[in-house]
Amino acid sequence: MNRAKGNSKAAKNPDLVIAGGGLAGLALAAILGRAGVRVDIIDPGAAPAPLAGLKASGRTVALMESSLHILRAAGIGAVIEDYGCPLENMRIVDDSRAGDDPITRDFEAHDIGLPRFGMNLPNNILRSALFETISAAKAVRFHGGRVVEHFEAEEQNILVKLDNGETLSARLLAGADGRRSAVRALAGIEIRKHEYGQSAITCVINHSRSHNNTATEFHRPGGPLAFVPMKGNQSSIVWVETTEQAEALIALPRDAFEQTLQTKSANILGGITLETSPECWPLMSLRANALQAPRTVILAEAAHVMSPITAQGLNLSLRDVAALAETVVDALRLGLDPGSSAAVRGFERRRVPDVLSRVTWVDLLNRVVSNDSEPVKDLRRAGLKAVSRIAPLRHAAMRYGLAPSIDQGRLARGLPL
Ligand SMILES: Cc1cc2nc3c(=O)[nH]c(=O)nc-3n(C[C@H](O)[C@H](O)[C@H](O)COP(=O)(O)OP(=O)(O)OC[C@H]3O[C@@H](n4cnc5c(N)ncnc54)[C@H](O)[C@@H]3O)c2cc1C
Structure with a gap:
């Protein structure tokens, strides 16, 4: 055309x-x-x-329900349902303090009366x-x-x-x-404009355990690492590191990259293999x-x-x-x-x-x-505990995230x- x-x-x-x-x-x-x-x-x-x-x-977008409404107006409602994976639970794991137990907190869509926050879809x-x-x-x-x-x-x-x-x-x-x-x-x-000197590594992985429609984000030194659920036993990765570190990681041989990711995932998804090759995206505001x-x-x-x-x-x-x-x-x-x-x-x-x-x-x-x-x-860990413990704060945070x-x-x- x-x-x-x-x-x-x-x-x-x-x-x-x-x-x-x-x-x-x-x-x-x-x-x-x-x-x-x-x-x-x-x-x-x-x-x-x-x-x-x-x-x-190798890249997906997590889209909230309001965005899905907009895309339905663009005529792709059936594609959203066919290819999207529902996001029902957001889990944050903070294990940034060596020697301390990780803090794990779940934010569930049904807690604010929704069946799902939105869908994760391949770009x-x-x-x-x-x-x-x-x-x-x-x-x-x-x-x-x-x-x-x-x-x-x-x-x-x-x-x-x-x-x-x-x-x-x-x-x-x-x-x-x-x-x-x-x-x-x-x-x-x-x-x-502000360049963060960070890059996001993205790829799609296969894993042996179910993700149960949960997106898990690890907060740890370097930057966050997120596993975002896709259809079946697959997830997309968004792994933020300094640009130098990210470039070194994607240059690793395939099995060494898989092993590193496996260790970082704390085995939550079982065995991991790469579906797409890792890529790097420089981050800025x-x-x-x-x-x-x-x-x-x-x-x-x-x-x-x-x-x-x-x-x-x-x-x-x-x-x-x-x-x-x-x-x-x-x-x-x-x-x-x-x-x-x-x-x-x-x-x-x-x-x-x-x-x-x-x-x-x-x-x-x-x-x-x-x-x-x-x-x-310390502030981050205290904030996560407070937000998850105090229901009105937790609900307000989830609603703001949804926009x-x-x-x-x-x-x-x-x-x-
Ligand atoms: C790692 C990563 C993960 C992300 N995850 C999420 C997520 O989960 N949820 C979410 O909401 N967002 C997410 N985003 C953001 C989202 O991917 C981007 O905002 C979105 O893809 C950008 O789309 P765009 O159309 O604005 O820009 P682009 O995709 O950059 O499109 C711009 C287009 O303009 C064209 N162009 C360039 N110059 C010209 C010209 N002179 N004339 C005409 N055309 C031109 C280019 O070819 C291109 O096709 C993520 C971003 C990254 C980096």
């Missing part, structure tokens, strides 16, 4: 151009395309592999499923192998120039083009100083990046997606301009409190759980667009 390669989709000007066909950009295109909004989506990569027969890649399955939705939507055109090179906001439109010389004229440009966003840079939006410029908005990792601890990144991004989809559709239904300064400023006003509070909170938490000083370890208390739009609540 690449227009450059002559697909048959109508060649009208789009309402919206989306830069970036990652999970956030595709979800936005899918939701709007299903509502008949004309969308052109640009990505330097090719179309992802077809869903049929696709095996899970590549989500991406292929979203791509299939946009391919089926008459209103969406995908420009694979292209990047946004330049744009210029005018009175009524924005002209978006691609690297093949093609110029698209739309009402609004949405930058969902990731942490090194070209749209953000071209719009002159500045950022605050990033926040854009603004979410809009004339006829332009930025969202998802173009606007904010967080450490993967507490699994907030895509959950936050999907709330950006929902807010933007609602903004665009509401404007079009009222015969208004979805790229007007009122619309883009309204989007920014709506999203800033949620983005600011999540990025600040996750940054603080990352510093606390990756800290090896004795007073911080969204600040931006509860229609889509995040499972209501129609």
Whole structure:
């Protein structure tokens, strides 16, 4: 369906151009395309592999129920149920104090009246499923192998120039083009960024014991190590270490890596073998100083990046997606301009409190759980005991982790667009 390669989709000007066909950009295109909004989506990569027969890649995302509602609006409800593993229990094990017994605490979904917190889903399955939705939507055109090179906001439109010389004229440009966003840079939006000097090792493992739909996170010197349940006897790993240490670990021979992970897992999952090769992802905290410029908005990792601890990144991004989809559709239904300064400023006003509070909170938490000083370890262990023992505190912590208390739009609540 690449227009450059002559697909048959109508060649009208789009309402919206989306830069970036990652999970956030595709979800936005899918939701709007299903509502008949004309969308052109640009990505330097090719179309992802077809869903049929696709095996899970080495990275997964734990998505809370509100995010699953948003993805259902993108038309992939059946895929969520087919490929997702329910997250029913979160277990934290703090064994950061040599010589002391580890502290183990469970946070169960049914404790706050929910059957599950959400689902864990492979990134590549989500991406292929979203791509299939946009391919089926008459209103969406995908420009694979292209990047946004330049744009210029005018009175009524924005002209978006691609690297093949093609110029698209739309009402609004949405930058969902990731942490090194070209749209953000071209719009002159500045950022605050902190590199942690840490990386997350990710892979999928097979194990001999059942995970019982429990995600287990070990807090120990270096950084947290999480085992997140997948379908069957498989789990995905997110293992945070200093970048130097992480690179040394993924360079280990396969059996030595498996053995190291086995020891670190305290055998909770029985025998472990690797299903996918370990990979390393450098961690940072990033926040854009603004979410809009004339006829332009930025969202998802173009606007904010967080450490993967507490699994907030895509959950936050999907709330950006929902807010933007609602903004665009509401404007079009009222015969208004979805790229007007009122619309883009309204989007920014709506999203800033949620983005600011999540990025600040996750940054603080990352510093606390990756800290090896004795007073911080004591504080962390005391905090875990207090939160788990005092029911209202425990419930409040679980509800905050689930979000969204600040931006509860229609889509995040499972209501129609
Ligand atoms: C180890 C790890 C574990 C994680 N676990 C979780 C979790 O459990 N739960 C959770 O909610 N989140 C999690 N996250 C976060 C989540 O994976 C990311 O937030 C999400 O994948 C980012 O999606 P995105 O669409 O914003 O960005 P990206 O996936 O980076 O997509 C950006 C797209 O833009 C394209 N692009 C780049 N430049 C241009 C250009 N000039 N023009 C057009 N397109 C361009 C790129 O090709 C890319 O396809 C995790 C992150 C990590 C690192």
